[in-house]
Amino acid sequence: MTVVIKVGGARAVDPAGALADVASLAADGEQVVVVHGGSTKVDETLERLGIDPEYVETPSGVVGRFTDETTMEVFEMAFGHLNTQLVAGLQSEGVDAVGLNGVDGKLLYGPRKSAVRVVEDGKKKIRRGDHSGTIKQVNGDLLRSLLSDGYTPVAAPPMAGEDDGEIIPVNTDADRSAAAIAAELDATLVLLTDVEGVYEDPDDPSTLIESVETADDWTALEAAAEGFMGRKIMAAEEALSGGAPEVVVADANADEPILSALSGDGTHVQASAISEVDS
Numbered sequence: 001m002t003v004v005i006k007v008g009g010a011r012a013v014d015p016a017g018a019l020a021d022v023a024s025l026a027a028d029g030e031q032v033v034v035v036h037g038g039s040t041k042v043d044e045t046l047e048r049l050g051i052d053p054e055y056v057e058t059p060s061g062v063v064g065r066f067t068d069e070t071t072m073e074v075f076e077m078a079f080g081h082l083n084t085q086l087v088a089g090l091q092s093e094g095v096d097a098v099g100l101n102g103v104d105g106k107l108l109y110g111p112r113k114s115a116v117r118v119v120e121d122g123k124k125k126i127r128r129g130d131h132s133g134t135i136k137q138v139n140g141d142l143l144r145s146l147l148s149d150g151y152t153p154v155a156a157p158p159m160a161g162e163d164d165g166e167i168i169p170v171n172t173d174a175d176r177s178a179a180a181i182a183a184e185l186d187a188t189l190v191l192l193t194d195v196e197g198v199y200e201d202p203d204d205p206s207t208l209i210e211s212v213e214t215a216d217d218w219t220a221l222e223a224a225a226e227g228f229m230g231r232k233i234m235a236a237e238e239a240l241s242g243g244a245p246e247v248v249v250a251d252a253n254a255d256e257p258i259l260s261a262l263s264g265d266g267t268h269v270q271a272s273a274i275s276e277v278d279s
Helices: 016-027 039-048 069-092 140-148 174-185 215-224 228-242 257-262 271-278
Strands: 002-007 031-036 055-057 063-065 097-102 108-120 123-133 152-163 166-170 188-193 246-251 267-270
Touching: 002 016, 002 174, 002 257, 016 031, 016 069, 016 257, 031 069, 031 140, 031 174, 039 069, 055 108, 069 097, 069 123, 069 152, 069 166, 108 166, 108 174, 123 152, 123 166, 140 152, 140 174, 152 174, 174 188, 174 228, 188 228, 188 257, 215 228, 215 267, 215 271, 228 246, 228 267, 228 271, 246 257, 267 271
Parallel strands: 002 031, 002 188, 031 152, 097 152, 108 152, 188 246
Antiparallel strands: 055 063, 108 123, 152 166, 246 267
């Protein structure tokens, strides 16, 4: 079994338990790819530099970071630091981890979006100067080569963005990066976050949605996913549509967060739910 683990970058997420679980899986011969976020670290670094982070809303209602040239430099710095820390943490657990970003070997590759459509004051506008991109290809050969040699890749944005034939580092969503990698490897995707899973009522943990297997289940899941969880469900759909057999949304701060998620904790979304929707 191959497992792709997305470790969140929120302040409330402690990666220690996840790193120990990756070590356990690796010791048992499982192939694991770790993908990490880091938006909180980016915001903290921008604040230390006296720069206000800017978020924009798309016409579809998704809120995301507007990444100008200065923010992109901070992004590379913050994500590079986090990647090194996670690799060191895994090495301390006895895991032969290798750090990668999406530019390395064109691990994550696609066109740069130099302009984005946003909604400001109720009006649709075009914002230029953005440094973000859309993943169209994953270098699965690179990952499979590392995995077959016993390494555990630790991957993260930025991605390799193509702009008029030139490759430049650009921002892309970490959840969707993990989804693209899981789809490429036909791997189970575990999205770790700071809650136990997807709740029917976002304010009530007792309403945890445990299993999503049918089209009706999927419709209910989409209706329940608000705010940041909407991005994770978007990522789940992309992973499952691309070939991943299962996506689990689970609590990063649980005891043995990955092992417990693979054993049934969290919200488990099966590929059958998407295949019914697509058909």
